[in-house]
Amino acid sequence: xxxxxxxxxxxxxxxxxxxxxxxxxxxxxxxxxxxxxxxxxxxxxxxxxxxxxxxxxxxxxxxxxxxxxxxxxxxxxxxxxxxxxxxxxxxxxxxxxxxxxxxxxxxxxxxxxxxxxxxxxxxxxxxxxxxxxxxxxxxxxxxxxxxxxxxxxxxxxxxxxxxxxxxxxxxxxxxxxxxxxxxxxxxxxxxxxxxxxxxxxxxxxxxxxxxxxxxxxxxxxxxxxxxxxxxxxxxxxxxxxxxxxxxxxxxxxxxxxxxxxxxxxxxxxxxxxxxxxxxxxxxxxxxxxxxxxxxxxxxxxxxxxxxxxxxxxxxxxxxxxxxxxxxxxxxxxxxxxxxxxxxxxxxxxxxxxxxxxxxxxxxxxxxxxxxxxxxxxxxxxxxxxxxxxxxxxxxxxxxxxxxxxxxxxxxxxxxxxxxxxxxxxxxxxxxxxxxxxxxxxxxxxxxxxxxxxxxxxxxxxxx
Numbered sequence: 001x002x003x004x005x006x007x008x009x010x011x012x013x014x015x016x017x018x019x020x021x022x023x024x025x026x027x028x029x030x031x032x033x034x035x036x037x038x039x040x041x042x043x044x045x046x047x048x049x050x051x052x053x054x055x056x057x058x059x060x061x062x063x064x065x066x067x068x069x070x071x072x073x074x075x076x077x078x079x080x081x082x083x084x085x086x087x088x089x090x091x092x093x094x095x096x097x098x099x100x101x102x103x104x105x106x107x108x109x110x111x112x113x114x115x116x117x118x119x120x121x122x123x124x125x126x127x128x129x130x131x132x133x134x135x136x137x138x139x140x141x142x143x144x145x146x147x148x149x150x151x152x153x154x155x156x157x158x159x160x161x162x163x164x165x166x167x168x169x170x171x172x173x174x175x176x177x178x179x180x181x182x183x184x185x186x187x188x189x190x191x192x193x194x195x196x197x198x199x200x201x202x203x204x205x206x207x208x209x210x211x212x213x214x215x216x217x218x219x220x221x222x223x224x225x226x227x228x229x230x231x232x233x234x235x236x237x238x239x240x241x242x243x244x245x246x247x248x249x250x251x252x253x254x255x256x257x258x259x260x261x262x263x264x265x266x267x268x269x270x271x272x273x274x275x276x277x278x279x280x281x282x283x284x285x286x287x288x289x290x291x292x293x294x295x296x297x298x299x300x301x302x303x304x305x306x307x308x309x310x311x312x313x314x315x316x317x318x319x320x321x322x323x324x325x326x327x328x329x330x331x332x333x334x335x336x337x338x339x340x341x342x343x344x345x346x347x348x349x350x351x352x353x354x355x356x357x358x359x360x361x362x363x364x365x366x367x368x369x370x371x372x373x374x375x376x377x378x379x380x381x382x383x384x385x386x387x388x389x390x391x392x393x394x395x396x397x398x399x400x401x402x403x404x405x406x407x408x409x410x411x412x413x414x415x416x417x418x419x420x421x422x423x424x425x426x427x428x429x430x431x432x433x434x435x436x437x438x439x440x441x442x443x444x445x446x447x448x449x450x451x452x453x454x455x456x457x458x459x460x461x462x463x
Contacts, residue, residue: 017065021125065089090118137170148209152180152211154190155215158184176189209236213239245263246263250265295363327384329364331364378408380413383408411448
């Protein structure tokens with residue numbers, strides 16, 4: 001039943017998107033040509049052209065959404081998945097359409113109209129998808145539109161899955177029962193053990209999915225279970241017994257007949273994502289260097305007058321792939337013997353008064369834009385640490401060295417969430433790893449905005 005309703009919902013989704021994109025193109029173009037530019041047009045010719053162009057954009061958009069799997073089930077996917085792919089598909093279509101219009105010298109072509117079309121269609125499509133999610137989540141939490149699951153297993157993994165499903169009714173899954181030892185999972189009916197006609201239980205057409213959550217000692221049953229699901233044409237998902245050791249960024253590589261789980265594959269391992277981030281870093285650092293030149297000149301003069309020593313403080317830090325580099329800052333302390341090992345603290349006697357002011361406003365970190373331009377750092381990423389502390393933390397802080405999978409940053413997810421300066425290393429590392437595993441350009445932009453509107457002023461006292 002749910003599969004039939006899913007197909008109907010997908011067709012309705014496609015139709016609504018088709019209408020939204022077509023109406024968005026016609027509205028954006030008419031508004032730009034007739035209202036903003038007040039360009040006299042032959043109404044009949046304009047409407048005819050708009051109709052065919054809108055039809056073309058609508059068809060291509062729905063096809064693009066299909067390729068992006070936006071019409072597949074999104075029960076377990078966050079709304080950021082919708083945002084990412086809707087914006088990507090719409091941007092490709094707007095740019096591609098503009099290129100075709102320019103190539104064929106179409107008279108109604110307007111880059112501004114295409115830009116307005118991109119904003120309007122993206123906003124409307126995403127709003128529609130958000131409303132659909134809200135409505136479906138509401139009805140699923142009430143017990144409608146549910147996917148019926150048979151759980152195979154009764155150990156710790158099976159209990160963890162059952163608890164997860166029970167705590168998230170908005171996803172629309174219900175466990176009809178489990179196959180395993182009796183009294184294994186509280187609150188769920190036991191359908192018997194696998195050896196006692198367990199395979200026949202999977203023949204019911206009311207079952208949407210089978211979830212296998214066997215413990216290590218039960219792994220020998222897996223071939224029989226998979227054979228049974230294939231016999232009855234039932235969808236199967238497997239929770240491996242090493243589930244607790246697999247991060248969210250795991251990918252599978254195939255070498256001949258061997259399947260390898262890559263436990264620490266990150267979004268930035270893909271060349272396209274790495275290129276986007278690097279281009280963003282280069283453009284942003286160049287722009288910020290130009291904009292902050294007057295502030296850096298003021299900081300340089302203030303540093304020079306505050307105490308004897310160099311204007312720029314260079315310190316060895318550990319970067320991507322554990323490579324060492326020289327990080328630049330305006331010198332905020334008097335020259336001292338602990339500058340390469342001592343950790344700065346509030347009311348640190350080594351700080352100059354002008355240096356304390358710079359640290360309070362993060363002005364001392366402006367020279368790091370040159371580190372970003374060189375490629376030693378990124379605008380956004382985990383903060384780099386000096387080798388002295390890296391050697392300590394890699395022995396005492398779990399997963400600490402994973403932060404070196406990417407370029408270190410001037411600001412980052414940990415910093416905008418309050419982990420800067422003398423704060424919890426464990427909390428900082430947890431946020432850094434989350435950022436590495438969930439990187440996207442939109443996340444970087446979000447961190448930039450949070451840094452500008454609240455992350456520049458820190459809690460250090462001016463002494």
